[in-house]
Amino acid sequence: MDHAPTRSSRPALDDLRRSLHTPLERIAVEHADLVATVRQRVLAGESMPSGAVPVAAFNSSI
Amino acid sequence: MACRCGSPGSGGSCRRISQFVLKVHSRCDLSCDHCYVYQHADQTWRGRPVRMPPATVRAAAKRIAEHAREHDLPVVHVVLHGGEPLLLGAAGLREVLADLRAVIAPWTRLDLRIQTNGVLLDEELCGVLVDHDVRVGVSFDGDRAANDRHRVFAHGGSSHDHVRRALALLRQPAHRASYAGILCTVDVRNDPDRVYEALLAEHPPRVDLLLPHATWDRPPDRPGDTATPYADWLGRIHRRWVDDGRPVSIRLFEALRPGGGGTEAFGLAPADVLVVEADGTWEQVDSLKTAYHGAAGTGFDVFGQSVDEAARHPGVTVRQAGVAGLSATCRACPVVDRCGGGLYAHRWRTGSGFDNPSVYCADLRRLIDTVAAYPPPGHAAGSAPPERDDWPVDELLDELATGHESERTLDLLAATQLSITRALLAAWREKTGPTAAWELLAHLDGAAPDAVRAVLTHSFVRPWLVRRLGPSTRSGPPRAADPLPALAVVAALRAGVPAALSVPVRAGTIMLPTLGSLALPYAGGESVDVTVLPGGFRVGDGPAEQVVSLDPAGPPPAGWRPTRRVPVPGRHLLIEDGDPHRDCYGQPVASRLDDGAARALGRTLADAWGVVHRDVPAHAAALDAGLRAVVPLTPDPTRPLRSATARDAFGAVAVTPTADPEAMAVLLVHEWQHAKLGAVLDLYDLVEPNSATRIRVPWRPDLRPPEGVLQGVYAHLAVTQVWRSRADADRPEHQDAPAHAARYLSWTRDGADALLASRTLTPAGDRFVGRLRHALEETRVGPG
Numbered sequence: 107m108d109h110a111p112t113r114s115s116r117p118a119l120d121d122l123r124r125s126l127h128t129p130l131e132r133i134a135v136e137h138a139d140l141v142a143t144v145r146q147r148v149l150a151g152e153s154m155p156s157g158a159v160p161v162a163a164f165n166s167s168i
Numbered sequence: 169m170a171c172r173c174g175s176p177g178s179g180g181s182c183r184r185i186s187q188f189v190l191k192v193h194s195r196c197d198l199s200c201d202h203c204y205v206y207q208h209a210d211q212t213w214r215g216r217p218v219r220m221p222p223a224t225v226r227a228a229a230k231r232i233a234e235h236a237r238e239h240d241l242p243v244v245h246v247v248l249h250g251g252e253p254l255l256l257g258a259a260g261l262r263e264v265l266a267d268l269r270a271v272i273a274p275w276t277r278l279d280l281r282i283q284t285n286g287v288l289l290d291e292e293l294c295g296v297l298v299d300h301d302v303r304v305g306v307s308f309d310g311d312r313a314a315n316d317r318h319r320v321f322a323h324g325g326s327s328h329d330h331v332r333r334a335l336a337l338l339r340q341p342a343h344r345a346s347y348a349g350i351l352c353t354v355d356v357r358n359d360p361d362r363v364y365e366a367l368l369a370e371h372p373p374r375v376d377l378l379l380p381h382a383t384w385d386r387p388p389d390r391p392g393d394t395a396t397p398y399a400d401w402l403g404r405i406h407r408r409w410v411d412d413g414r415p416v417s418i419r420l421f422e423a424l425r426p427g428g429g430g431t432e433a434f435g436l437a438p439a440d441v442l443v444v445e446a447d448g449t450w451e452q453v454d455s456l457k458t459a460y461h462g463a464a465g466t467g468f469d470v471f472g473q474s475v476d477e478a479a480r481h482p483g484v485t486v487r488q489a490g491v492a493g494l495s496a497t498c499r500a501c502p503v504v505d506r507c508g509g510g511l512y513a514h515r516w517r518t519g520s521g522f523d524n525p526s527v528y529c530a531d532l533r534r535l536i537d538t539v540a541a542y543p544p545p546g547h548a549a550g551s552a553p554p555e556r557d558d559w560p561v562d563e564l565l566d567e568l569a570t571g572h573e574s575e576r577t578l579d580l581l582a583a584t585q586l587s588i589t590r591a592l593l594a595a596w597r598e599k600t601g602p603t604a605a606w607e608l609l610a611h612l613d614g615a616a617p618d619a620v621r622a623v624l625t626h627s628f629v630r631p632w633l634v635r636r637l638g639p640s641t642r643s644g645p646p647r648a649a650d651p652l653p654a655l656a657v658v659a660a661l662r663a664g665v666p667a668a669l670s671v672p673v674r675a676g677t678i679m680l681p682t683l684g685s686l687a688l689p690y691a692g693g694e695s696v697d698v699t700v701l702p703g704g705f706r707v708g709d710g711p712a713e714q715v716v717s718l719d720p721a722g723p724p725p726a727g728w729r730p731t732r733r734v735p736v737p738g739r740h741l742l743i744e745d746g747d748p749h750r751d752c753y754g755q756p757v758a759s760r761l762d763d764g765a766a767r768a769l770g771r772t773l774a775d776a777w778g779v780v781h782r783d784v785p786a787h788a789a790a791l792d793a794g795l796r797a798v799v800p801l802t803p804d805p806t807r808p809l810r811s812a813t814a815r816d817a818f819g820a821v822a823v824t825p826t827a828d829p830e831a832m833a834v835l836l837v838h839e840w841q842h843a844k845l846g847a848v849l850d851l852y853d854l855v856e857p858n859s860a861t862r863i864r865v866p867w868r869p870d871l872r873p874p875e876g877v878l879q880g881v882y883a884h885l886a887v888t889q890v891w892r893s894r895a896d897a898d899r900p901e902h903q904d905a906p907a908h909a910a911r912y913l914s915w916t917r918d919g920a921d922a923l924l925a926s927r928t929l930t931p932a933g934d935r936f937v938g939r940l941r942h943a944l945e946e947t948r949v950g951p952g
Binding site for chain 2: 116117118119120121122123125126129130131133134135136137138139140141142144145146147148149
C-alpha cells in the first residue's frame with residue numbers, strides 16, 4: 107500500500123524510441139505512461155514552472 | 169504562466185501542490201505485516217472513519233479545485249488510496265470519482281489514479297475505473313513465495329491468486345488503458361530472479377520497486393554477511409533487466425540514472441504532495457507514518473484550511489528545499505543529485521529527527537554505482553533489439569554542448585520530437601474516442617508509414633495538439649479545430665489512398681498541413697466533406713463541389729494556396745505562411761506573402777543555406793538534418809532583423825524577411841541552436857525547476873531566468889563560431905567579423921560563467937555548460 111504518487115518527470119529516451127515502432131493505435135495502451143509523461147511535460151507549462159522559457163524569442167542583434 | 173497566489177494576504181511564497189492522495193477507505197482486506205499504515209509506529213488510523221464521507225470528498229475536491237484555479241495548474245494528480253480503496257465498492261467508487269470530476273475537472277486536467285491490492289477487482293470495478301479514466305497501480309511482490317511472505321489475509325491465507333486474477337483483468341483489451349503498473353516491495357530474502365520473472369509475466373506497463381520502510385530507530389533486516397544486501401538484490405534485477413533489453417519501464421532504475429528525474433524516494437526535485445485522510449485532515453506524505461505516531465500530521469483539515477495553508481506547513485516546505493533540506497552528510501555526497509537523501513521517512517532517528525542520511529545510505533550509494541556501471545561501455549545487451557541501443561546521457565549532452573553533433577544525435581533528437589507528437593496524438597484520441605479520421609490515420613500508419621511521418625513531422629502539428637489538449641482557456645482565443653481530419657487527409661493524399669472525411673473549416677478556409685490551404689467559394693458551415701482523389705481532392709458535393717488538382721504543372725486551382733517550397737541541398741524547405749498554428753512565436757507572424765515576396769525570401773534562404781555551409785559546415789549539417797520550415801514574421805522597421813523559435817514547433821524557425829543571405833545565415837544558425845536545445849529540454853532537466861534566481865547577461869538589459877540564459881549562451885556559441893570563421897577567412901565584406909566574433913565570444917563566456925556560478929543548473933546542466941564553455945575556448949583559438 108506504499109504508493110509514491112507519480113512525479114512529473116521527463117519522457118525516457120528508450121520509451122520514446124520504442125514507441126516510434128508501435129502502431130499509432132496501440133501507443134495509448136502500450137505506452138500509457140509515456141503518454142501521461144508527455145502530457146505532463148509538454149502541455150501548457152507544466153514542464154515549465156517559473157523561470158522557464160517556453161518561447162525563445164531573441165533579438166539576434168547581428 | 170501567471171499565478172494568482174501572490175496576492176496580498178496570501179502569505180509566504182507560492183507553493184504549488186499537484187499531487188493529492190485521498191484516503192477514501194481506511195481499512196484493508198489484507199493483513200500485510202510490512203504495511204506502514206497498520207503495522208508501524210503511527211496508529212492514527214484507529215480513530216478515523218472507515219470510509220471518507222461524501223461531504224469530505226467534496227470538501228477535498230473543492231480545496232484541490234481552488235488550488236488549481238489559483239495557481240493555474242495544468243494538471244492535478246489524485247490518487248485514491250487507503251487502506252484499500254476498492255472496499256468502497258463499485259457504487260461508492262463511482263460516487264467518489266464523479267464528485268472529483270465534477271468539482272476539479274472544470275479547472276484543470278484531472279489525472280486519476282488508484283493504488284490497490286487488487287483482491288476485490290472484478291469486471292464491474294474495472295468498468296468503473298475505465299469509464300472514469302482511472303489508472304490502476306497494483307501492489308504485488310512477485311512469485312507466490314515472495315508475495316505471500318507478507319501479502320496475506322488476516323487468516324494467513326495467500327493473496328497471490330487473487331492479485332494475479334486482478335492483473336489478468338487489467339491486461340484485457342477493454343481495461344488495458346487503465347493498467348498503470350505494479351508496485352513491488354523488496355524483501356531480500358526473496359529470489360530476485362524469480363521476483364523479476366513473476367513481475368514481467370504480468371506484462372505491466374511499468375514496475376516500481378520499493379525499499380521496505382525502515383528508520384534509524386528501526387533499521388531494515390539485513391540477513392547474511394553483506395553490508396549492502398538491498399543494493400546487491402536490486403543490482404541483480406538491474407543486470408537482468410539491462411541484459412533483457414529493458415523490456416519494461418522500471419521506475420527505480422530509471423530514476424537513478426543520470427538525469428533520471430527522480431521519484432519521491434530519489435532525487436532532489438521538490439515533493440509536491442499532500443494527503444487527505446478519511447476524516448479530512450491534511451497530512452504530509454504517507455510514508456512518514458513509519459517514523460513515529462502522528463509524524464505525518466499537520467493539524468489542518470480540508471474544512472478549515474486551504475491547500476496553500478497546508479503547503480506552508482514546515483514538514484511540507486522542507487521537502488521542497490532541494491539539497492538545502494538535506495543533512496550535512498548528504499550535502500557533501502558526490503551522488504546527492506541521484507539519491508536526494510533517499511525517502512524522507514527513511515532518514516528518521518529519534519533525537520536528530522530527519523537530519524540524517526537514509527538508513528539505506530550504503531545500499532543507495534552502491535546501487536547508484538551499479539546502475540551507472542552496468543552495462544559497461546561496449547556491452548551488447550543479449551536480446552535487446554537494435555533500435556534500443558544505449559544512449560548514455562553524458563555522451564549525448566557532451567556532443568550537443570559543443571554545437572557540433574553527429575548525424576546520429578541529430579536524428580535522435582528529431583525522432584524524439586516525432587515520438588512526442590505521436591504520444592500527444594494518442595492522448596487526443598483518448599480524449600475524443602474513436603473517429604473516422606483517427607481510424608484512417610491509424611490505418612495509414614501501418615499501410616503508408618512514410619506518408620504519416622511526413623505529416624506528423626510538420627512543425628505545427630504539436631502546437632495544434634497542445635492547444636487542444638491544454639487546460640481549457642477560460643479567457644483567450646477560442647480552441648483550435650480538431651486536428652485529426654486534416655492530418656488524415658494529408659496522409660491519405662501523400663499515400664495516394666482514397667478516403668473521404670469531414671474537415672473543419674476556419675474562416676472559410678480548410679488547412680491541409682504541409683500542402684496548403686483552400687479558400688472555399690461559399691460561406692457557412694463548420695466543416696466540409698473532402699474526398700481524396702488520385703493527384704488531388706474534391707471538396708463538397710453536388711453543385712458546390714470543387715476538385716483541386718495538386719499537379720504543380722497544371723493550372724492553379726481556384727482558391728488553392730499551396731505551401732511554397734524552397735530547394736535546399738537534398739530536399740525542400742517550406743515557407744510556412746498559411747498554417748494558423750504557426751502563430752506561436754510571441755510576436756506577429758506575417759500574412760501570406762505575395763508571390764514576389766515569397767520568391768525573394770526563397771532566394772535569400774537558398775543563398776543563406778550556402779553561406780552556412782561555407783562558414784560553419786557542422787551547423788549546416790544540423791540545419792540539413794532538421795530545419796523544415798521558415799515562418800515569415802511581420803516586418804518592423806524599428807527592428808528589421810528578428811528571429812524566433814517556439815519550443816513546441818521543432819523543425820521551424822521564424823524570421824523577418826531580409827534580402828541579405830549573410831544576415832539570414834546567422835539568424836538560421838542562431839535559431840536552430842534554440843530548436844535543438846528546446847528538444848534537449850524536452851528530454852533532460854538542465855536547469856533546476858522553480859528557481860527564482862535571475863541572472864544579469866551582457867546581451868540584454870533585463871535580468872533573465874536561468875533557462876533564458878542557457879538558451880542565449882547556446883545560441884551565441886554558434887554565432888561566435890560563425891563570426892570566428894568569417895574573421896579567419898578575412899573576406900573584404902566581413903572586415904567587421906573580428907569585432908563581432910570578440911563580442912559574441914565575450915557574451916557567451918560571461919553568460920556561461922554566470923550560469924555556472926548561479927547554482928541553478930542540475931548536475932547534467934552543469935556538465936553541459938562546462939562542455940559548452942570548453943567548446944568556446946576552442947572557438948577562441950581556432951576556426952569555428
